[in-house]
Amino acid sequence: MLEAFRTERLNFPIFKEKIQLSSCSQSAMHVSVKEAVNDYFRTWEVNGMDWKGWMQACENARLSFAKMINADKKEVAIVSSVSHAASSIATSLIKNNRKKILVTELDFPTIGHVWQSHRDSFDVTFIKGKENDWIDKEDYNTMLDENTLLVSTSHVSYYDGYKQHLKEIADVVHHKGAYLFVDAYQSFGQCEIDVKKMNIDMLATGLQKYALGIPGIAFLYIKNEIAQSLTPKITGWFGQRNPFLFDIRNTDYADSTVRFDTGTFPMVNGFAAEAALKVLNKFSMDEVEKRLQYLSGIAIEEADKRGLQVKSPRDLERKGSNTAILVNNASEAESRLLKQNIILSARNDVLRIAPHFYNTEEEVITAVEAVADFTTNL
Numbered sequence: 085m086l087e088a089f090r091t092e093r094l095n096f097p098i099f100k101e102k103i104q105l106s107s108c109s110q111s112a113m114h115v116s117v118k119e120a121v122n123d124y125f126r127t128w129e130v131n132g133m134d135w136k137g138w139m140q141a142c143e144n145a146r147l148s149f150a151k152m153i154n155a156d157k158k159e160v161a162i163v164s165s166v167s168h169a170a171s172s173i174a175t176s177l178i179k180n181n182r183k184k185i186l187v188t189e190l191d192f193p194t195i196g197h198v199w200q201s202h203r204d205s206f207d208v209t210f211i212k213g214k215e216n217d218w219i220d221k222e223d224y225n226t227m228l229d230e231n232t233l234l235v236s237t238s239h240v241s242y243y244d245g246y247k248q249h250l251k252e253i254a255d256v257v258h259h260k261g262a263y264l265f266v267d268a269y270q271s272f273g274q275c276e277i278d279v280k281k282m283n284i285d286m287l288a289t290g291l292q293k294y295a296l297g298i299p300g301i302a303f304l305y306i307k308n309e310i311a312q313s314l315t316p317k318i319t320g321w322f323g324q325r326n327p328f329l330f331d332i333r334n335t336d337y338a339d340s341t342v343r344f345d346t347g348t349f350p351m352v353n354g355f356a357a358e359a360a361l362k363v364l365n366k367f368s369m370d371e372v373e374k375r376l377q378y379l380s381g382i383a384i385e386e387a388d389k390r391g392l393q394v395k396s397p398r399d400l401e402r403k404g405s406n407t408a409i410l411v412n413n414a415s416e417a418e419s420r421l422l423k424q425n426i427i428l429s430a431r432n433d434v435l436r437i438a439p440h441f442y443n444t445e446e447e448v449i450t451a452v453e454a455v456a457d458f459t460t461n462l
């Protein structure tokens with residue numbers, strides 16, 4: 085383990101007692117994130133209110149996020165969840181003769197729910213992959229046509245950690261004149277995302293998974309040229325050029341993606357986000373990704389040794405941190421392992437072992453052993 089990772093691990097108190105490998109659901113708590121949330125309450129208690137300081141924390145988080153994905157600050161909106169971000173896009177798209185929205189079956193269900201609620205405006209079609217639902221660029225190419233307005237997909241699958249090559253997908257999507265929307269909730273914080281190099285049009289993520297934060301705040305990136313042409317329908321005073329004009333009769337949307345801001349920011353969550361991104365920014369995402377590929381390799385090898393069935397891709401370049409193991413009664417296994425102080429996350433028929441940079445090889449091995457014990461003692 086890199087010395088810097090080892091040192092940072094000391095700031096996650098949970099590792100004194102427990103093995104937490106649940107970054108696909110909730111990453112471990114860093115002391116500075118807790119401190120930041122406490123700071124919000126401290127300023128409230130002592131100063132009565134501190135609108136300027138509270139807003140600034142959210143703005144700092146927005147700037148950090150923008151830098152991390154190589155976007156401009158004005159290309160990022162502060163929203164409350166990924167569902168909110170997808171709904172904002174769905175309601176703001178300009179209706180033209182392109183009516184088709186393609187959603188992949190590896191997307192998190194909330195994305196399907198959002199788009200399906202707009203069936204009165206769009207033809208929503210799902211893309212299914214051939215092998216294990218793993219979609220490749222040919223699958224996109226086959227489904228895209230001149231009626232496609234937007235393709236919605238996930239960078240990394242919440243279920244089995246399948247990781248897509250976003251630049252390749254963007255090329256296919258743009259060749260047919262459609263937009264690409266990426267749900268990066270399962271990738272942001274565990275690997276590099278460069279929206280310019282990858283040529284992504286729209287991207288959303290929350291902070292609770294690999295980004296070391298808490299729920300209640302999320303970010304929406306929309307490429308400047310596209311954002312300028314969109315009129316948000318989920319909106320509010322902070323989406324205006326000057327919220328403090330208090331002009332009830334007129335709308336004057338803010339420049340670029342900031343127009344997708346809505347009401348008062350989720351300030352407590354903004355404090356947590358600012359602190360969480362500061363921790364992540366101590367490291368290069370390339371080093372984090374390499375570390376997680378190494379831990380992935382160990383998880384797969386240990387699972388193979390014990391005859392467990394791995395649902396995740398074996399090619400480490402095509403997989404995120406999450407190694408999903410097929411388990412009967414996965415949610416019961418999650419509860420049982422919790423009693424042994426091992427925190428994993430179940431989804432349907434799999435248990436997900438999802439380390440972050442702070443986890444050790446030994447923790448991954450112990451977790452796989454515990455999963456194997458559970459399956460043999462069923």
Ligand SMILES: Cc1ncc(COP(=O)(O)O)c(C=O)c1O
Nearest residue numbers: 165166167192242267269270290
């Ligand atoms: C890939 C992905 N997208 C979206 C969500 C849900 O996002 P939200 O609750 O912020 O709408 C999750 C939650 O687990 C997820 O893993």
